[in-house]
Amino acid sequence: MGFALAQGELQNPYKNDPGAVEVGRGVFRISCSPCHGIHAEGGRGPNLTLGGYAAGDRDVDLFNVIMNGVPYSEMRGYAGMGADNVWRIVSYLRGAAKSAAAGKLPGDAAAGEKLFWGKGACGKCHRVNTRGGRLGPDLTRSGRSRTPQYLRESVISPDADLTPGYETITVVTRDGKMIQGAQRGFDNFSAQLVDIQDNYHSFLKSEVTSIQREDKSLMPGGYERVFSKSELDDLVAYLSSLGVNR
């Protein structure tokens, strides 16, 4: 849109303006919360309360991302809401990041990485960059998109807030065979899934005995017993470090 090419660095005209923060919060709730969560703590889109951002940490970087979107991602540009509103959102996010600034995490990320690929065998189903399986969500940017508290809860209680698109599909074929896996597609007439052996399946509902979709994860529970408390801290520290330039 050319805003990034303006002379000098654009300044937020609403910096430290409490009224603008409140308006920005309102605009954020309506336009941004469907992906970034009602408190900007992430969901389908990244957590925006961590104070670090993929596109740069200056106000103008945030402004440009909101105005122009992020190519090849679900983040489209919101220039249509007007530059003033975008600046107000930037002001709100700055405040939200300050209020959410957390202390240093207790765990050791390097130790957590070893647990991830070793004892926990998390990589069997989860990918980090190009390594790992595809059954569960890609965790390459988990530290950017989720809070440490959320990641800890996801390890201990995988069903607590299931990532959309990772529901469990169970198909019973007409010859009585049961096939279970993670959802890859689901509509009124068909279902697609990847089973635990990484095989892709596609079924028409009219050609099988039953297709059931459950809002539960294929990930087994009980990791609070697999890991000690300090190991869990290490794992959360590792997951929280992924995709974060800090």
Place this chain on the structure above:
Amino acid sequence: MKKKWLWLGVFCAIVGGAQVTDEKLKSAQGDSASWLMYGRNYSAWRYSELAQINASNVARLTPRWIYQTGAGPLQNTPLVFDGVMYATGSANRAFAIDLLTGRPIWRYAKPVPEGVQGCCGTPNRGFAAQGDRLFKMNAEAMLVALDAKSGGVLWETKVDDYKKGFSATGAPLVVGNKVIVGIAGAEFGVRAFVDAYDVTTGERLWRFYTVAGPEDPVGRKTWGGDSWKQGGGSTWVTGSYDPELNLTYWGTGNPGPDMDGDVRPGDNLYTCSMVALDVETGKLKWHYQFTPHDVHDWDATEDPVLVDIKKNGVSVKALLHANRNGFFYALDRTNGKVLAAQPYTKVTWAKGIGPDGRPILVPGQDPTEKGNESCPGLGGGHNWQPTAYSPQTGLYYFGSTDGCELFFKHKQEYVEGLRYQNSTTEHVPNKRNEGSVLAVDPTTGATKWRVPLISSPSAGMLATGGGLVFTGDGQGYVMALDARSGKLLWKFQAGGRVSGAAITYTFRGKQLLTVTAGDAIFTFALPE
């Protein structure tokens, strides 16, 4: 050779010289070769007597042509007359398409000015026609008249100022010399209205404000302070018309701001209401408010469908309406009295509709700063998607989202042109909203059949004399259901969300079916 060219010239003159007369509009239901207005007839039935395509052969339907508009997502109901289809797309785009080949005859495009907001993009729901003119609303709250032959602009009239938050998405309604239009913008604190314009000149003939102001002292008292000035009440879905009563019926949208009702104490007339307006003057004949002092964004803009129903053995002029608030209503369209009111989906905010016509409220259902669960969710229940009434089955067909949402509110000062919604909704954690297609008995509101869907129904309805109901879903399936049972008889994966409603008509004596999905217009027929 010379003679052949002469004959070709005569043929073109016949095609090009067709007129959509008042008589044709009034008898639109009987013209099986055309689709002349948004709701098919002035009663908004979306029913065609055509029965070439029926339960016995619908499974053989095959695409005849597909036109890629590049202007999706499409929500429009195309018009068809004299061998040409007239369709509108998003972002001020429109097309005339040759029915024989699916090839474009002309295209219309006007850039949407920077600063046009709208709650939900710049969709458009279609044209109205009269004479050799087509009428459409552009996103910037501009009414445009086009020459049907060329797509050339005959006149443009600014309906209101988009910089103040006004926008437009709905199809106009032509009655006599008037083109009647609604407006959008309640999420931006506008004061909405229904307008009538002269079909020839574009001059405004009357305006009815859907938010009562000083000129309406009784209605004005239902707005605390000066809150009426940002009162909302959008009219973004096309109304209907009763020629005998000479009334036009329009549903009105939510009050502004949507979720913070504290700043607008009172019932907030005439938001979330049905208004019956005198076509000649725009004066209010009656109103019925479905959701007094709404705080859940439950617009009442859903179709007002005019059907005469039997009540205690007597024929009553009724208006059917599946409201976003979860209730189906049948009103007496001569006076606005409730004939029937029944929930068609899970409703937690009201126990029912009392004898005085007001909802019997359940406490504790309003939005809060932390979020409060209520059912149905923000989108309803049923939303804007067109509905259908079949005189063959006597049933009324519409889609419903079935579930609940968390409603949030916050405080915000009004600033002209800025979004003034004062919060939003979120899904209830670990609860999935699903959907359904419903057939309701309009005399009682009882649901006769329900077809469950995995998600919100995205498409409108078409009922036919072939005993069919056509609809679609959010995952791209176009479907034909048995109108009496809801049984699925045919489906087609169109590769894009089905948002509008199907239309049907004959071309060269053969019944065609047209459906929009994603960016594309699909026309189906039985094999030769």
